[in-house]
Amino acid sequence: MRIKLINPNTTQRMTDSMARCAREIAAPGTEIIAVSPTMGPPSIEGYYDEAVASLGLLAEVEAGEKQGIDGYVIACFGDPALYAARELARGPVIGIAEAAMHAASVIAPGFSVVTTLQRTCNMAWHLAERYGMTRFCKNVRATDVAVLELDEPGSAARQTIIDECRRALDEDGSDAIVLGCAGMAEFCREVEQAIGAPVVEGVTAAVKWAEALVALKLNTAKRGDYARPLAKRYDGVLSDFSPR
Amino acid sequence: MRIKLINPNTTQRMTDSMARCAREIAAPGTEIIAVSPTMGPPSIEGYYDEAVASLGLLAEVEAGEKQGIDGYVIACFGDPALYAARELARGPVIGIAEAAMHAASVIAPGFSVVTTLQRTCNMAWHLAERYGMTRFCKNVRATDVAVLELDEPGSAARQTIIDECRRALDEDGSDAIVLGCAGMAEFCREVEQAIGAPVVEGVTAAVKWAEALVALKLNTAKRGDYARPLAKRYDGVLSDFSPR
Amino acid sequence: MRIKLINPNTTQRMTDSMARCAREIAAPGTEIIAVSPTMGPPSIEGYYDEAVASLGLLAEVEAGEKQGIDGYVIACFGDPALYAARELARGPVIGIAEAAMHAASVIAPGFSVVTTLQRTCNMAWHLAERYGMTRFCKNVRATDVAVLELDEPGSAARQTIIDECRRALDEDGSDAIVLGCAGMAEFCREVEQAIGAPVVEGVTAAVKWAEALVALKLNTAKRGDYARPLAKRYDGVLSDFSPR
Amino acid sequence: MRIKLINPNTTQRMTDSMARCAREIAAPGTEIIAVSPTMGPPSIEGYYDEAVASLGLLAEVEAGEKQGIDGYVIACFGDPALYAARELARGPVIGIAEAAMHAASVIAPGFSVVTTLQRTCNMAWHLAERYGMTRFCKNVRATDVAVLELDEPGSAARQTIIDECRRALDEDGSDAIVLGCAGMAEFCREVEQAIGAPVVEGVTAAVKWAEALVALKLNTAKRGDYARPLAKRYDGVLSDFSPR
Amino acid sequence: MRIKLINPNTTQRMTDSMARCAREIAAPGTEIIAVSPTMGPPSIEGYYDEAVASLGLLAEVEAGEKQGIDGYVIACFGDPALYAARELARGPVIGIAEAAMHAASVIAPGFSVVTTLQRTCNMAWHLAERYGMTRFCKNVRATDVAVLELDEPGSAARQTIIDECRRALDEDGSDAIVLGCAGMAEFCREVEQAIGAPVVEGVTAAVKWAEALVALKLNTAKRGDYARPLAKRYDGVLSDFSPR
């Protein structure tokens, strides 16, 4: 099966890192097509970044439909344009926050999300609400680490994150951690070992969820909201995006 | 004061009609700048339309900041890109669904939304939840009228809407109606007279809300989520959208 | 248009102060009729005060109907007898907590209410729930300032309130403040300047909301709960209150 | 022990009927003091009736404190002025809707409220929310029987109510009925026999709840909201109501 | 009337202590039959203990039906197997957490639960949700006292509990305490005197609630979920449990 993992920001080095994590966890027989758009924000740290990034992301989904993709992973913790992507896709589309929260809710009575900037905390709360996960999500904690610092060599980012995860377990009544940024995928196991409690990371979780849904032959429902966009001609420089 | 009313679809005739309604209701001294983008969908009837339309909408907000705009109205019932727009704007930004639901909740114990296509009903429910209005919103009803049919001469659309409003009052335990599409602004009073109960229309409501907030000198809070987007360089054809 | 602002407590000096704030913000052409009952509690600091104060308040609404009032503002942060007042009034009736919370929810992702006595905090929470605003209301904070201390010359009340507002921003994850007492109207801008974040005050917000609703010709819905009270003869000393 | 049952409307014949029901169910050793105010509405069928009726009700609670009352029942299904009454009373104060909903939630997974006029349905929903009972309350149904018709000889009211209770069981997924008006107390068993499912009536339920709380020596908590009203001098004709 | 109080753990000394508390509070004419199963866990401190204890508990309910029992109290704060017990019983079945939370919600705007082990806190939250009491339950606090320590002579357990109750009042915005373990029944009044606020204990509360429901002739609804288990033959060593 072919799973397309779309990093909606343009930072190829993050895409490469996610692709490595995805391929490591994928079942034999699963092909991971990992892409990022060539246009848009290099990192997504707010609603405006997210809105602009949606364009490139949706172009990749539409392209995927022609590539015979079986399922999609949206690899940014804000799960941008998730519903719009579902309108385009025949197969399942899953966000990494969605997959991570589902997984955490199965293995623990409560979890904390540990994320990057303070201004993205409400975005995580909105997602928890959208997926019905507020009853499991005990807290969302910012570390004030910028997304692109995460994989800078010699950065203190990892230790900062580990420290915040420990505080989450001690203070929030949580029993597991959800890492709130796709850029944290590569050091998930390292954090888990440091804190001695389950750490859920969305990229890998979403790949396995997508594989499961494809194996179950569960495609996106096309009766209602997620039906194909109505065919119409878009105007001006966006006419290439017209749904057909 | 200068209020910018942004119709996020590209259909100028809808923009003109909204502008008329807005100017009629505006206080003396309020200048209404009504625009629609030159790029993007001619009507917004789903999540994908909405995501693509956000680009032109946000460009108009950013332009507005240079035009000395005091407050913004997002004139599509899905209130697209509302939070992103708030990141860009210094003054208040209000969506027409938000304004209409607030107004209806003050004058009635419960309201029904009467909108266009079935596939947009969940969008209205999401908005009701986002604004805390689910306790007032008794039902969302589709009429299966397409957005662009609304002002076609000789169309049966108006009668269809009036009939659905009557059913809403009879069956939903609602005491007022919220019209769920910016394209319905012009016949709001006609519907009200036909059904004998308050009918709230978002374009006019949002203009008055925006005026009120500007008069109160209440600008968008810039401490947290709605702070200006972090300055960064976007890639490729979207580099013009880079937040500075 | 004629807006009647009813201070449900009997302290004329508070009524005068609110009237000043209301007139300053009102549009040209809006006449503010500011009254307080001659009977009842001089300040409202609990459920019992509120229940007794409702009588004078409702008498003023009923009188207003004969005065050709277009809209009403209930100027006590508990929004006492709001639904009963709506049964009496033809035009819109808005509470100051309701207006302030609506306004704050448009300009900020979350707000804190800063009020007077501890025992009124739950009242504010109930109002937040009633208006659907719990998702925006991050905290309600008491200052243990009594209502009538607020405008005593030389009182430390203002500084106490400013300090509590600062703590709210720092500790509650709020980006804006709602002042939780009509008596705080006069120093709203002073607090805003001191803390550097939007401060919403209900008297002025409600005046503008009422003006907006009147301009929109949105009257109280009379089909259901807010229909005129059934005509009946009340007994004993309350017979003058009989609905006709 | 002495339980004071306060019918907040002035219709003595309803008070007498409730007194009979209360005395029949009361334990030996429980004295029922049943009163109704001499001033105010003869029936309570809306928010305005309720607000005005609160005055006489609260006077009876205050009088009760001097009579050595151990617990109070507020005998109108809207549970008017419940929190204000708790401020005045040392012992427990329970509303008949509160007691009936608690009882019904213990014996059935879900109940329907069958009440009088349509316009009081939302009041019942508000009460269900206030007591946390929305998860049990499957529906609130009006019969369009006026309160004072209930005990008119030869009235069709009883049959109308029985028919509505049957529909509730069939259509709402409810397994029990809560009668939504104090005036229905006398024919509770008759309805139960007719429909073959538990019927909970608030006057009797509240008397037993009050007895239980008094026996448990559980008085109203006086630390927070329910502390005695602050002593202050009320103005004008309401000065007799001043809390001391 | 005959009330059967079932302690679902096997520790007879706890059963005896509860029986004393129950008999002291019971009305003249109420016979308390207090039992504990001869099989199962000696204390219930988690979901597994609870699941296994349910067997003996249900056997006692089934036996009770042959003994002519009028109402049942499940005397463990987790209210184990409450719905299953209601399927078996004709009369009302009430859990001690249910009764305590109901009682606390009548006398106080908010309460805290003070319980034994940390791992049982979520169980208490689940119960609060199930009974609609989350709006009253401000916090659940563990003392890390094991159930069986509670009545060990010379144990520091009581003081630990009193200290935690004081913290709850100071820090949680609660006005009353619910003791979260049946083993705390005997020192309820002692705690109340020490902290000066109402303390609700479930065994006694449930006995009075059960008496009230029996007096009201309110039996378990048998239309829906709580209908007798369908007759079927269970297999193997559990065949004695087959519902008939």
Added chain:
Amino acid sequence: MRIKLINPNTTQRMTDSMARCAREIAAPGTEIIAVSPTMGPPSIEGYYDEAVASLGLLAEVEAGEKQGIDGYVIACFGDPALYAARELARGPVIGIAEAAMHAASVIAPGFSVVTTLQRTCNMAWHLAERYGMTRFCKNVRATDVAVLELDEPGSAARQTIIDECRRALDEDGSDAIVLGCAGMAEFCREVEQAIGAPVVEGVTAAVKWAEALVALKLNTAKRGDYARPLAKRYDGVLSDFSPR
């Protein structure tokens, strides 16, 4: 990896059928150990059945821990004893209702559950609440087909279910169906083809979810509620169940 699928009822023919479905969907390298207890109810159709069935189910989980099981599926739509099982297990434990609802929430904006008996509908609602899925679950519909009828040759059960699924799509605003009984696993695809919308079945969904969690090395969190039961000696005939 070794996944243990536990059918908590004793009907081997259902276990065999589920095992077939599970093995068909399982990845190469996944061993399915499908068992049912030798003691307890042959079908689970209520709370009492469920409580008694928990004993055999938990014995199978405990046995599994000695068999080196990597993950567990509880194969009854009530997800009985799920939390207790998590206390016993090192690896993940997932219920079939939990897995099915998660899957359905990813591919559709809303789903209906179609189940067997009316009396189990509330159980499904409780599960939806427990998993945060009420916002997706539009309705739960009974077919009044008994569990053991489902695989009787020549039974009308399948057609009844297909008809109810169609009604669900038409009347509930749902876009997908969740089959609410493990016994329906074998005809999931048949129903899907008949109705033309996604049909989610829990046994297969849970097997894939369990595989995913095991692959992700996500074990049950052992810090809080799901820690191993405290070691203690159970009494009487249940002493074999004592946690060690």
